[in-house]
Amino acid sequence: RHCGNHIDPNFDFGKSGTAAWVPCGSGCHGSCLDNKCGYHQSYTEGSSIRGHWFTDDVSIGDMIQRNPPVKAHLGCHDDENRLFYTQRANGIIGISPRGGYNTIVKEIVQSPHVDKNVMAICLAEWGGRW
Numbered sequence: 001r002h003c004g005n006h007i008d009p010n011f012d013f014g015k016s017g018t019a020a021w022v023p024c025g026s027g028c029h030g031s032c033l034d035n036k037c038g039y040h041q042s043y044t045e046g047s048s049i050r051g052h053w054f055t056d057d058v059s060i061g062d063m064i065q066r067n068p069p070v071k072a073h074l075g076c077h078d079d080e081n082r083l084f085y086t087q088r089a090n091g092i093i094g095i096s097p098r099g100g101y102n103t104i105v106k107e108i109v110q111s112p113h114v115d116k117n118v119m120a121i122c123l124a125e126w127g128g129r130w
Contacts, residue, residue, distance in 0.1 A: 002079045011076060013054070022053040022073070029053075039075055050079035060108060070111045072104045 003010070013019050021036045022028060028037035030053060042048040054076055057069035 002081070003077060013076065016056055018069075018071075019054055019056040022055060046081075048079075048081045049075075049077045051075050051077040058104060058108075068111075068113045070108050070113065072107045074104070 024032035024035060024037055030037050030039040032038065033050075033052060036052040038050065038052050040048065040050045052075070053073055055071055055073055058072045058074070059067045059069045
């Protein structure tokens with residue numbers, strides 16, 4: 001593992017009762033790494049991330065809203081380089097419409113719980129909101 005020191009603790013896969021690794025094979029939109037579906041992403045300035053795909057139930061919002069969970073594809077980094085290694089923020093969220101899996105945004109919008117094809121993300125110095 002080559003991961004940086006980030007603000008929040010790493011995701012503990014064992015504490016989720018709904019998380020499952022995406023297996024290698026025809027459903028894997030990446031390469032097979034350590035008998036799990038893997039990914040690698042490099043960026044122009046030299047940063048890169050590598051890890052494994054998994055699915056888990058994700059709810060967006062706070063405890064008051066009680067939004068129902070949506071099954072989403074997520075990535076668990078186990079190798080971070082350059083900016084990903086040194087940044088304080090945890091991870092990265094992909095919102096591009098390209099790629100093998102739907103983005104978390106698309107999976108939420110396509111769920112039966114959302115009746116509009118709209119998503120807003122507020123980015124702010126204090127953290128922002130979905």
